[in-house]
Amino acid sequence: MKAPGQSAVFGKRKEPHTVIIAHGDVIRHFTVRPWVAALAGSVLSAAAIGYLLATSYLVLRDDLIGAAAARQARMQQAYEDRISSLRAQVDRITSRQLLDQQVMENKVSELLERQTQLSQRHGRIGPILERARSMGKDASPPVPSDKPDLRATLDAPDALAYAAAATTAPSPFALWSPRTGSANDSSAADHADRLFVAINQSLRAIESEQLARITSLAQDASQTADTIAEALESAGLPVDSEYGKQGVGGPLIAAGSATMFDTRVKELDEALDHLDAMKKEARRFPLANPAPGQGVSSGFGVRRDPIIGMPAMHSGLDFRAPAGAPARATAPGTVVKAGWNGGYGRMVEIDHGSGFSTRYAHLSKVRVKVGQAMATGDIVGDVGSSGRSTGPHLHYEIRKDGDALDPVRFLKTGRKLGRYL
Known part of the structure; x- marks a missing residue:
């Protein structure tokens, strides 16, 4: 027979653990079941693991916080660098736009000044040309024979848009697009430059033609006056052949366009004065035929x-x-x-x-x-x-x-x- 409390299941029976506590005459004992021991071990293991995890967290928390702060600082610095780069790009675009505006305004001012100068020159030479025409000289208005073709350049919408935008102080991104960057700006600037170059060439051609025409008229008038004087002298008629001839001299100084024009106008005026004097001199002599055709x-x-x-x-x-x-x-x-x-x-x-x-x-x-x-x-x-x-x-x-x-x-x-x- 089996004793009570013994288990015959699956082989040998395991005896439960008995804990005896003696304190003087008092003896206490209690039996520890296997599942209780397993539970107690589990609790102790969980407590140990929790303690270790808590200790690890407390130890590593400062490192984690520092790493997060460093990463945030790096992200903030990257954003600030990006913002600085964008600001620098905006400043460059603004500076270039302002520079282009200033250059365009200077070119426009130069063209207006040259146009005003040409108008003033026309006003000055108008009476002289009329005087030359009245004296029998071909004094047609100076017009360049080979003027640049401005139509193709003037029809360029980019050039006109660029010129209009540059002279009205647009925003920094007025001519900039994200896809093309500054290509539109560069293309418009090229068109505008070609426009101004063509206009300048036309104005220079007009100025050169003016000077050439005035010089030609002065030479023609001087030659005519000399011809009259020589004819009168060859006929034995008294004439002031030294009219207009004076002693001259001085240092060599390069003359500018305005000085050259003033000099040529003065020479033409003096040549016409000389010619007029020679004509008056010749007309006072009896040179006509008293019986024409006889x-x-x-x-x-x-x-x-x-x-x-x-x-x-x-x-x-x-x-x-x-x-x-x-x-x-x-x-x-x-x-x-x-x-x-x-x-x-x-x-x-x-x-x-x-x-x-x-x-x-x-x-x-x-x-x-x-x-x-x-x-x-x-x-x-x-x-x-x-x-x-x-x-x-x-x-x-x-x-x-x-x-x-x-x-x-x-x-x-x-x-x-x-x-x-």
């Missing part, structure tokens, strides 16, 4: 007298003209004689100043009075055969201080200078 029947000098047939001095020219044909004054002056004068018959004498005078003889009718002012081409009388004459003709004389001169050289000089006067 031939010469007798020249100046010794000839056989038509009345007595002996050699005699002929002090003028005889023009073969029909009776009643007009005899015309050959230079401006004042009538000093008008009427019958011996062998001259009806005669008119005009004083031209500087000792020069002209005589128109054998007239059938005198049409002027003594003291009357005459202009070149005015009619002094009608051709006739009065006085010592064999038939209708015009006897024409040129005298200097009373001495007779050969009218042929005056007529030749007059024909030579006709297109200038």
Whole structure:
């Protein structure tokens, strides 16, 4: 038989653990069941593990907090660096935009200044060109013969947009896009630069054409004045050939555009003054033909007298003209004689100043009075055969201080200078 409390299940029976506590005469004992021991061990193990975990947490907490703080600081620093980079980029874009605006404003100001300068030049040279035109010079307005084609450049919308944006102080991102960055800005700037270059080329062409035209007019006027002076000198007529020629000198200093223009305008003005003086000088001499379109029947000098047939001095020219044909004054002056004068018959004498005078003889009718002012081409009388004459003709004389001169050289000089006067 089995004793009570014994277990025959699965082999040998395990005896329960008995704990005996003795205290004097008192003895206590209790039996510890296996499951109770397992539970107690589990509790003790859990407590030990919890204690170890708590201790580990307390030890590692400061390290975890420090690592989290460091990571947060790194993230904050990264954000601050990013913000600083964006701010620097904004500053660069703003600075570049302001610089482009300043450059554009300077270019626009330069163009406006040059346009104003050209307008002022046109106002200055306008009267001079009109004066040159009145003197028979080709003084058409200076226009460049090969102007740049601005249409393609002016049609560029980017260039116009860039110019308008740059001159109205846009925001830093007005011409910047996230996808293209500064490509639009650069393209617009290139178009604007081409626009200003084309306009500058056109203005420079106009300025150069102005200077070239003024210089050409001055040279032409000087050459014409010299031609008149040389013709008068070759005819033995007194002329101030030193007009406009002065002693000059000084250090060599490079001239700017404005100084060059002022100098050329002054040279043209002086050349026109010289030409005007030479024309006035030439017009006071009797260079015109007293009987235009009529031939010469007798020249100046010794000839056989038509009345007595002996050699005699002929002090003028005889023009073969029909009776009643007009005899015309050959230079401006004042009538000093008008009427019958011996062998001259009806005669008119005009004083031209500087000792020069002209005589128109054998007239059938005198049409002027003594003291009357005459202009070149005015009619002094009608051709006739009065006085010592064999038939209708015009006897024409040129005298200097009373001495007779050969009218042929005056007529030749007059024909030579006709297109200038």
